[in-house]
Amino acid sequence: MLRTSLKMADHAAKKLKTSHISIGTHNGHFHADEALAVYMLRLLPTYTSAELIRTRDLALLETCQIVVDVGGIYDASINRYDHHQRTFDTVFPGRPTKLSSAGLVYMHFGKQIIAQQLGKSEDAQEVEVIWNKVYENFIEAVDANDNGISVYDPKGIAAAGLEKRFRDGGNSLGAMVSRLNPNWNDSSPSDPIEAQGAEDAKFEVASTRMGEEFLRDLEYFTKAWLPARAIVHTAYAKRFEYDSSGRTLVFAGQSVPWKDHLYDLESQSKGAGEVVYVLYPERQTSDSKWRIQAVPVNKDSFESRKPLPEAWRGVRDDKLDEVTGIPGGVFVHAAGFIGGNNTFDGALSMAKKALEL
Template identity: 30%
Template sequence: MEKQFKRIGTHDGKFHADEVMATAILNEIFITELTRTRDKKILDGLDIVYDVNGGELDHHGIDKVLREDGIPYSSCGLVWNKFGRDVISFKDQALNEEEIDDVFKFIDRNLIEGIDALDNGIWIDKSEVPLMNISSILSGFNPVWYEKNNENKNFNKAVEFAASILNNKINFKISVLKAKEKVIKAYETREIPQVVILDTYCPYIEALKETDKDEEILFVIFKTKTNYLIQTVRGKDGEDRKKLPKAWLGKRDEELAKVTGVSDAIFCHTGRFIAAASSLEGIKKLAQIAIDECHEPYKHENIIAKIIKSVRKLFVRK
């Protein structure tokens, strides 16, 4: 596939994340010549115009185009909606229509929709801790008030940055799809019923959720450049189905080896969700020890137990 040449245009002046990301999207499939202006005569002569001048890719009219969840499209979303599937198929021609649609929806939900919401005045970050988001980061490329003649230069820098974010997201989702076959094979050929062993790390979570319907898998093992890791698997409630043993917590090298009896054990995270060993045999031994460890109740089970205990005390008093 070869890129076609397109003369594209958006407004000049202060720029925002929506037209910056829209430009990055268009650059993925076209060789572009960008004009930033509000002059209608100039814009009318261009091939693609967005976020200005009316038309299908300008969201500033009264009648907003809405998603199913009610979030209105900005120019970014309108451009993605029209050209996004082409961007994905251009990036990986081996993807089928279902996979392209899967990536398209993922990018819209996890990148584009947030930009659209904020550009339409819908504040989506309600955290008490201030968090930077893609919209504030891209808007931050605007020249400060006392800088002169840097607007287009800074806009192009913002587009370059936006393109890296867009490509990283697309590449990640494609990598998830490509990992699916590997995860399914590891699941179906596993030696230990509660453990999936991968010969290398790949994004396994989504494929494992689809495959492990009965939630049998407690741990995933995979090889890194230097050692082997065991990682816990979370259930539908967001909690680890089983944490690594308390006795391992924060221990390293000889101390961990002494506690576990595994000579090449390297470390266990203080969160008890990941541990390492130098060899496959060593990490499998750690997995078996963790499986054999007595069940540790989830937080909600502890709460229920406390409630029952309190109720019993009331009856005893009566």
């Protein structure tokens, strides 16, 4: 056993000599948080070409320039980012969820990553906005999953007598990473160095997949969500031009990601009333058909604040015109959350009538 450990330590030491920068994390069963943490670090110039050392040997970890998810130390001044200590209770600013190694790395290096993406300084307002948004939208769930924190209070769920209608655990990113680990009965090389190399290769696949999802989220918020903010703000300011109560929001040029921005605006404008329907063209052409969409009660809900009238639901074309009394009807979804009309005037008339019913 000692000979095997010395052999692996010597092999790791030789690897370190080929790279002056190294990232350390634990070997064995890997998880989504350290897989993502390693990927995020590699987005930074300092660690782009860093050697990855997966071990629990503290002597080897001491040789690494940065260590995540192992070592029993959280100290940013020496680049140690473990969260398994009994006393660890660090959370992201303004959020309640205890951090994992992913959250720790993101909290300390996320602004640098975002600044690179936007081509701005780390103290730019846009960087701060995206830093918070990506944490809430993506990283926090990874932290919660690794720390065994449920989305809902288990006691509250039990008291309400609620049960899941189906199993959804296998659809999470954490489950995806777990499936990439070797199975208990998979064959493994007898040589410990080769066995560790095979395990490391699987970890690299997991890290890449987590990183791809992170980058998709980051690119959405920097390239689509952020540019949409000004458009939503303009439409929100003009909403009384179309509806005296301000309950109809119109995007005259094109549809953009609006839900997050709308909820933020409403929270900042307390007492101004809630938007009920959003109108937007299907295409950026003068002859485009128009959609009317009911605003959900929150971003992740299928429930609308005020669905389109029940009598309209599941009805199309001429029959829809007859039911609504408004020409140009295209359809209304059976669930009442969205509908369409051939013209803007028709869609606006549908919104006004739906508000009255």
